[in-house]
Amino acid sequence: MKEKRLRVLQLGKFYPIKGGVEKVMYDLTTGFAERFSHKVICDMMCADGEKGSRTIHLGGNARLICCRTLWKVAATMISPSMIHTLKKECRNYDIIHVHHPDPMACIALFLSGYKGKVVLHWHSDIQKQKMLLKFYQPLQEWLLKRADLILGTSPVYLAESPCLQSVQGKTRCLPIGVEPMRPQAERVAAIREKYPCKKIVFSLGRLVAYKGYEYLIEAARFLDDDYVLLIGGTGPLKAELDEKIKMLGLEGKVVLLGRVSDEDLPAYYGACELFCLSSVQKTEAFGIVQIEAMSCGKPIVATTIPQSGVAWVNAHGQSGLNVAPESGRELAEAIRAIAGDEVVYSGYSRRAELRYRSLFTKERMIENLLDIYHNLWKEQK
Known part of the structure; x- marks a missing residue:
């Protein structure tokens, strides 16, 4: 009997890739497709600020699900389409991996009715948008409680972020990894x-x-x-x-x-x-x-x-x-x-x-995350 593959959705930020958070999401999605497609089906869902709703096939059964954006406020894409799409798609995944900070992704998850495992990737605290944080704070607290595991990119940020002090017991460090640069x-x-x-x-x-x-x-x-x-x-x-x-x-x-x-x-x-x-x-x-x-x-x-x-x-x-x-x-x-x-x-x-x-290699990041996913998956089987 063929072993069931783990299904994971990377959720957050926007496409095309313009910053570090989106790059990490994309590298995780393509990394699993390239190396572990026999074990994991990993898709990525994000707001698209340019071409609207569409699905891009990345190979290895991986999909990039782009949701139409209506406008951008305080560095946050406003995408009602993401709410609708996630609500429809979420039951297909064993784990949803949310990348923070992204209030739109959090709102979509909150309204989706998803009951499975949630990994929260805490890339950084919200620093600049203080007014946004005032309104977002209750949802952020919900997300911290909802998450089964919280990943940070360094032990320092995990230990010292004021937002994470009450959830230290479910944090783990996953350093970012990249492909080596190859100068010609x-x-x-x-x-x-x-x-x-x-x-x-x-x-x-x-x-x-x-x-x-x-x-x-x-x-x-x-x-x-x-x-x-x-x-x-x-x-x-x-x-x-x-x-x-x-x-x-x-x-x-x-x-x-x-x-x-x-x-x-x-x-x-x-x-x-x-x-x-x-x-x-x-x-x-x-x-x-x-x-x-x-x-x-x-x-x-x-x-x-x-x-x-x-x-x-x-x-x-x-x-x-x-x-x-x-x-x-x-x-x-x-x-x-x-x-x-x-x-x-x-x-x-x-x-x-x-x-x-x-x-800091991409391979190490992917392998470590695969172990994390499988440990979470075992808990819900």
């Missing part, structure tokens, strides 16, 4: 030719306040002229950061690259000496860019943001160095401490890649 030699060489004889410090992210790019720009003042800082990404602070670079006379020493394409991104990781994550707020809960850089053997300079998992991802003294947020001078000192000596640098580089391979 010719693309790496082309980037290095643009900055000959320079030690490249690379950073990547939206140009928004919590990323702390103003402090990374200030760090350039304390670095010798053999360093160049490349910052990839777009966002509302572009003009303000450009002005700061000009005001400090750092043109050519700090370069805002704009959007870095998926094709070019591995090459920037490959071309740099190290990666710097200068974020200053808990909104930066993990920093997937850190593990992407580590996969290329690149050391990390990051910040010790209170209650954030960033400094756990970058193990201080092993894969890189962590410094206090909002200090350009400390960022510069850490950059020099790593990149200023070839022997020291080689040690950090080796340990960064080792930390990636031991903790």
Whole structure:
């Protein structure tokens, strides 16, 4: 008799993929389809902000179920279609895996009448939308109680989030994992030719306040002229950061690259000496860019943001160095401490890649989650 396959639905956020939470959902869905389709049927349901309701077949029997969005409020997609679709589809799943923060997903689950197991993936607390949180708080409390298991991306965030203090007994850490970056030699060489004889410090992210790019720009003042800082990404602070670079006379020493394409991104990781994550707020809960850089053997300079998992991802003294947020001078000192000596640098580089391979591969994330799912499934059989 053929063994029954576990059926799981990843629920939350939106499509196309624009951020870390959606990327994790998509990687889990495709990861199970690629490696464990004989054991698990894993679908993904989300709000679609562009093309409306549709179903995309991903291979390995996996489906991406997109629900039409009417409008977007406070970074939340309003999708009545998700409520209707989940109510119709939920009975087909043994486990629904909800990715937080996403009030729309929570509302849809609440109204669905679903009776099976729920995994809550707590990527971060709601930080910016304080008014939204006031209205959402009762539903958030319901979701925390409803969840059979709560996953966090780092032990630090799980232990220190004020929202999770009353549910510590059902939390478990599942670090994010990614495919390794594979830089192409010719693309790496082309980037290095643009900055000959320079030690490249690379950073990547939206140009928004919590990323702390103003402090990374200030760090350039304390670095010798053999360093160049490349910052990839777009966002509302572009003009303000450009002005700061000009005001400090750092043109050519700090370069805002704009959007870095998926094709070019591995090459920037490959071309740099190290990666710097200068974020200053808990909104930066993990920093997937850190593990992407580590996969290329690149050391990390990051910040010790209170209650954030960033400094756990970058193990201080092993894969890189962590410094206090909002200090350009400390960022510069850490950059020099790593990149200023070839022997020291080689040690950090080796340990960064080792930390990636031991903790942050996509394969490890998928395998660990498969064990979690099966343990939950056994409980309800």
